[in-house]
Amino acid sequence: MAAVRSTGLFKRFDATVALDGVEVSVEPGEVRGLLGPNGAGKTTLLRILFGLVRPDAGTVELLGRPLEQLGTSALHGVGGFVEDPCFYPYLSGRANLRLLARLDGGTVTARQIDAALARVDLADRSEDRLSGYSTGMRQRLGVAAALLRSPRLLLLDEPTSGLDPAGTRAVATLVRELAEDGVAILLSSHQIGELERVCTTYTFLREGSVAWDGTAAELESQAPASAYALITSDDDRALELAAAHAGVRAQRSPRGGLSLAAQPRSLDALVLALGDARVVIRRLELLVSPLESMFFALNAGDSLDELEPDEFVDRVLMSA
């Protein structure tokens, strides 16, 4: 049974179609990344899944329960937040959690609240009023509020927004551990690197529709190209060799060295050729990952098949 199953979701705001036939499914233990440019419909989708926005058409099942019929009862076992988590500024962090726990039925104990605060490193500041919290602290409190529900399904919108690198890594670790424990997670983020660390599947939204949907392996094989920074002992020679290899485009980088756009296999061939030509590779760095290039590609064209390869690669190189 899928933890989330949405079919044919359609939502219009005045003249704007926010979602058009969106179908998303997340299985237990799966971490699905939800990507798309601004206005693609990611937040609207999450708001519909949370019951905050009612779709004009389509259905949502959460943990096997139909949202439309059951309302908030269908949200039992569902945690998370949409956009930035918000709290009452005149209450302390602990009081905010206590209040939310009360809305959940009041079965959460003080010890569980302490544990949730400790998990997000807010135990020391739990008695402070929210008005004194930084953005990152509010974000962490949002994670704690989600954990209080012992969720079987987590819906997270930009969960690391405002967090420092250590906090970001900790959230990624938490997400992985929850997924290993069977929790289904739908994660919307603009931080592509963050998604790559934890996601096993991806859904790309564009203009309210699903533009691409698949596993991480499928994405890697279908992504149009990745971009790399290459610094060698002889950049002129390396540029000549790159030009001679099909599937590799190269140009001088304004930051020094070369910028390459290539599929992994084409890059492998180039690296071997550089070795044969006794050109030493001093640095080879991934600048634009397959996920990022897929993101650019899906934003650029109607579908992957309709992309103009050279034009796209130039765009990837420019972004690098």
Place this chain on the structure above:
Amino acid sequence: MTTLAPPAQAPLAAPVPREDGFRNAYATELQKLLAQLTTRLLALLVLLAPFAFTAILKVQSGTPSDALFGAWVHSSGFAVSLVILGFAGSWGFPIIAGVLAGDLFSSEDRYGTWKMILTRSCSREDVFAGKLLAVGTLVVALSMLLAAASLLAGLVIVGAHPLVDLSGQLTSTGRMLALTVVSWIYCLLPVLAYASLAVLFSVATRNGILGVLGPLLVALVTQLLDLIGKGVIVHTLLIGSGFDGWHGLFVAHPFFGPLLVSALVCLLWIAACLSASWRILRRRDFLAGAAHRSPNWTMPLRVVLATTAIIAVLAVCSGLGPAGVTGYRVAASIGPTFNNVTLLQQALIGRHAPPSAKLAVLPNCNRRGAADIGPGDWLCQLYVYLPQPKAVDFQQTNVEYDVSVQYNGCWKASSPPSFIGGQTMQNAAGKSVTNPLFVVYGCFNIF
């Protein structure tokens, strides 16, 4: 944040929680309201203001005689409480309702917290009902706190003395206490109607300023409309008129028509405002939070325009229906009341009339500069035939009173001291007491 660990997991097919969402929503809303500084400051104000008001009155010789019972604030603590009740009906109750209820829903928009509370285990119905009950609880609690504080202030600082009622008769302490308490309790209905209106403003505009100021604006408009128009229909349909219902309890022959009608009107306002609020909230999509939304004044502007239009219509229609204030009713009310206060004054100076003694009072009342109908300034000539102890049976005395009559049938009559003496007089024991003839209050039924 380096010690994160996954929580213990519940079974996948987690059971739906027990259906106590409303109770939980009520408890959390009450907790939120009590934690807010505005609520605490308001409670403090409600508690202290009556004592401050009474203490100021105590050290002043003047009285707020324009308010019903105002001339008696130095004589009876009940008068203090009833004067405060009158002021509260004009401003205090709309402020309590606005401050508590006006930001009840819009604050969730301002803080962006709708998405936090509506994604827990409480339904929209539970949250809506919980909020209403929580704010209702506090509105009632603060109103009763004001009642208790005003009574306590009056009784402690001035004293639990009998008070002259709106028929000019001295009413015992016990009866006056009962009537005063009943009056305060009755006023809960219009306060709750104002709170419902504040809720509607809060839900419809999502703007806390309009929600808080809305009831005050309506109270102001109500008072302005009370100054115009002779018909009873528009006045009766206003929430503020509900605060007049208790006046009929303080006359010799109580009348309950205004009380029952205004109670019904308040219930209609409550039902209309709350059902409209629920319709708006039930269908609402909760989109971007406050942090992501630019200020939107379209809805508040619409509300202001709609309110202006409604005020204009009400002003135009204020003459609709039969006139509540007529020359006959004014005269019929002031005659017996003057009779009673005159006998009371005589008793105070030691001239006790036999039981059921009556003066022959023939009032003739005319409205100044206008037809003898409607609220405003009236002039009443009272032809009093005083019984004489010796040769002549009766001696006619004329007394002229300026009578200010309100739309609700309550009036205040005053006359120059040359006619009826000063504000205070010496009683038989040589003590300075309030002259019952100096300012006379009364009320008649406008239906």
